[in-house]
Amino acid sequence: MSTTVRVQAPAGRPAARPGRPYRRRAAPYLLVAPASAFILFFTAFTLIYTVGASFTNWDLSRPQTSFIGWDNYRRALADERVRDSLIKSGFFVTGVVVLSVLFGFLIAVLLNNRFRGRTLIRVIVVVPWVLSEIATGVVARILLNGNGVIASALEQLGIDFDPLSSKSGAMVTLILVETWRSIGLVTVIALAGLQAIPPVIYEAARMDGARSVRTIWNITLPLVRPTLLIAAILLAISNFNLVTIIFAVTDGGPLEATQTSAFYMYKQSFEYYALGYGSTIAVIMSVINVVAIVCFVLAQRERGVRR
Amino acid sequence: MRTRTRRRPDWKLSSALGIVTLVFLAPLLWVLLLALRPQSEALSSSPLPSVLTLENLHRALSRGSLVDLTQNSTILCVAVCLVVVPLSLLAGYAFARFRFKGRNLLLFVFMFSLAVPGLVNLIAIYQFYAVAGLINNPLGLIMVDVAAALPLATWLIRSFVLSIPVDMEEAATIDGCSRLGAAVRILLPLTGPVVAAVLVIVFVTTWQEFIVAQTLMSDPSMGVVSQGLLAMQGEYSTDMTGLAAGAVFISVVPVALFLLLQRRFVDGMTAGAQTG
Structure with missing residues (x-):
């Protein structure tokens, strides 16, 4: 390697210092090439391929595939199941994001106090995030099933308990299970945001006579709002594309009550093998993902400006 | 008051x-x-x-294929870690220390794929793999999970390198060290904590692999632990204690790893959310 290539300033700072012109070299490209090859192939290239496939009638049960223009998109617009699945995704994502961010933030506020065992509780809150989703889902089903432990305990009291057999109950169950998993992520992210707030601000508020609840609402929340927003968008994207937990807890049922867009896309593609139509739903989902990612980038920028 | x-x-x-x-x-x-x-x-x-x-555990392990699948999952996770760590070190270093044409665009693509999970790309991957003969091939699954893990790993390494002042590397290059030599001698020894964070996060998330494996590994003996447990739920749904034992069994490895490296894991999660 040549020693004349100067060491660059870290990204984000202005470019090279005057007098030492920047030289383009192959080195950075070689360094990023292997990782970029993986990522470009498995996201960018596959995305282009999926867009192409969405204009075909590709179906594994059909011998020939042909180009059918916008037909799949017309079909998707008229497909009640697509509309329903988007609404269900909306419910699911909103439920998980609102509950996770709310409770994740409150727990972070609690953990921001100094007390013995703080690390232990933080670890306990994150454990659900570490468990395999399928394991969590299988256990949730054992626990909440109509002939499970809670149901048989409540039966003795004469109460009927079978949330997974009712449409709204199944959705609420899914939301709660996924919230239980996700709270830890929000807590950890929010805690980092909270610890960046200088204690002076709280002292000033206390001197002004602010009560602790009002301090949380008027001082803490606005200061960590950008951090929470980022956590919310991350959770929204991952839950919009989530199928795993649904497989284990409800399998889309009962009566398609928990068939989100992600689940419907998977079903069209890999149960009915309508890969062309599945691609169309995937493209529609990708558009929604991209909108969310643009929000994510904007939220990052906003946070950067505020700091 | x-x-x-x-x-x-x-x-x-x-x-x-x-x-x-x-x-x-x-x-x-x-x-x-x-x-x-x-x-x-x-x-x-x-x-x-x-x-x-322990009879539940015994039953869960004897009737299902959880033991074999645990081996598959372990191989998968280790292989993914072995590929992701060096690749993300190279890329994260380059993103942090070099300015080059297309860097910001490439960074955006990394961020984009960090946010987009594999589901929407699964049809295309399935088709490529069918053509390339990678269905039911562990290598195929490893590659998908490498691609899934790389963005976050690269972000973590990049943030870490950015947090290290460039002065020492500059001094070393003045002393006649090549630039990459300076990185290897000065930067690399400092990366222990961030590499540990990458390892534990990549291992734990890859252990959760389900949907890609479910699609690409149709042969039940080639799958991962999540598939094994779900198959067991389908077959023995009334055996609650057996399913619980299976769920505990497949959770031991990631939970133990997390408890061992929880500090690094949490640091990584925090830094991962603060990309940009």
Whole structure:
């Protein structure tokens, strides 16, 4: 390697210092090439391929595939199941994001106090995030099933308990299970945001006579709002594309009550093998993902400006 | 006026923390006890089993393929870690220390793929793999999971390198070291903590692999642990204690790894959310 290539300033700072012109070299490209090859192939290239496939009638049960223009998109617009699945995704994502961010933030506020065992509780809150989703889902089903432990305990009291057999109950169950998993992520992210707030601000508020609840609402929340927003968008994207937990807890049922867009896309593609139509739903989902990612980038920028 | 001193025990704080601990810990303890309970006591309302037994675990392991699948999952996770760590070190270093044409665009693509999970790309991957003969090939699954893990790993390394002042590397290059030589001698020895964070996060998330494996590994013996447990749920849905034992069994590795490296894991999660 040549020693004349100067060491660059870290990204984000202005470019090279005057007098030492920047030289383009192959080195950075070689360094990023292997990782970029993986990522470009498995996201960018596959995305282009999926867009192409969405204009075909590709179906594994059909011998020939042909180009059918916008037909799949017309079909998707008229497909009640697509509309329903988007609404269900909306419910699911909103439920998980609102509950996770709310409770994740409150727990972070609690953990921001100094007390013995703080690390232990933080670890306990994150454990659900570490468990395999399928394991969590299988256990949730054992626990909440109509002939499970809670149901048989409540039966003795004469109460009927079978949330997974009712449409709204199944959705609420899914939301709660996924919230239980996700709270830890929000807590950890929010805690980092909270610890960046200088204690002076709280002292000033206390001197002004602010009560602790009002301090949380008027001082803490606005200061960590950008951090929470980022956590919310991350959770929204991952839950919009989530199928795993649904497989284990409800399998889309009962009566398609928990068939989100992600689940419907998977079903069209890999149960009915309508890969062309599945691609169309995937493209529609990708558009929604991209909108969310643009929000994510904007939220990052906003946070950067505020700091 | 009420003053809140932090040293005095605060009953409000304590009770709130008690509830939090209960909500998160109770289901875990419950499933652990269910896994160790005799099958006849599956629906018993008493929280503690009369005896502790390993017969559920024995049953879960003998009838399913969880042991073989654990081996598959372990190989998958180790292989993904082995590929992701060097690749993300190279790329993260380049993103942090070089300015080059297309860097920001490439960074955006990395961020984009960090956010977009594999599901929407699964049809295309399935088709490529069908053509390339990579269906039911462990290598195929490893590659998808490498691609899934790389963005976050690269972000973490990049943030770490950015946090290290460039001066020492500059001094080393002045002393006649090549630029990459300076990186290897000065930067690399400092990367221990961030590499540990990458390792634990990549291992734990890859262990959760389900949907890609479900699609690409149709041969039940080639799959991963999640598939094994779900198949067991389909077949033996009434055997609650056996399923609980299976769930506990497949969770031991990631939970142990997390508890061992929780500090690094949490740091990585925090840094991962603060990309940009």
